[in-house]
Amino acid sequence: MDDRWNEGRTNAWKLWEEIVPLGYKGSYGIVSAYIRKKRTSPRPVTAQPPAPRVVTRWILSRPESLTEVEQIRLKAVLADCPALDALTGHVRSFAQILTERQGERLPEWLDAVRQDDLPSLHTLAAGIDRDRDAVIAGFTLPWNSGVVEGHVNRIILWNQQCQVVCL
Template identity: 75%
Template sequence: MAAVGGDRAARLQGQLPARSRLPARQAHLPTTGDHRPPSPRAVAGWILRHPDTLTTSEQLELKAIRTHCPELDALTRHVRSFAAMLTGRQGEHLPDWLDAVRQDDLPSLHTLAAGIDRDRDAVVAGRTLPWSSGAVEGHVNRIKTLKRQMFGRAGFALLRKRVLLS
């Protein structure tokens, strides 16, 4: 039965005009050692990871992809400069980064830039100043978790005791 379906598909493929047939394989796309192009997930992982953590073959494949796709090249440059800005606590470079993002035709990054721009002062301060509200946020998260666990089980008195004793 499978041979009949396969035979029918082959006959239909043969009847299509040559220009409407799908190419068997894109020759210009970079491939891995097993002759398959890398998955979008793999490419995203290569872009998001620090360049020093990539293997030599991953670096070569990413370089080939960036050569063939200018949009991915621009995206990689923006992502890496943003990561360097965040890890290096260089919030003062944020306005320059936002301007550079707006100059490229990358709608997803434009959305991110617009969101950051709404709270620009807070983002710059968070990446520049040495103070952090992480400890307070941790306590708030712990209390909310306890509240969710206790929902519908007991009254305020037991919840209060549990928060104070934890």
């Protein structure tokens, strides 16, 4: 009877009619009391799954910066989804290559990505491959174009302001 309850069958009379032909010898009153008890008993509390945005933040954060509870919850989410677990490993190793300026490890990372069935990462890997030498240099060399990009951004904003004033 619990299986039928879990399927959404909550009418005591219909449940009683269903189990009598199966050999049930009890009265309708017993079935009714059982269903009444099920209706009024507290339901087990289940943890709400974390929002995708929260899981994304956990994956993109340094593991040591997560609280113990966040680490446990992330571990549970990753245990339920092997593809997300593999993605997390790739994201974190890519972040390490980027932040520790280890561009020489990029080909190894690209090979590891291609081993897993993660189409979105395959797209990223193909894009990186098109400019592999430049990406490796960007991950390895100490120079960057940040100052130039800042000047370009300032010029674009200035140009947009001039257009608004001229209109």
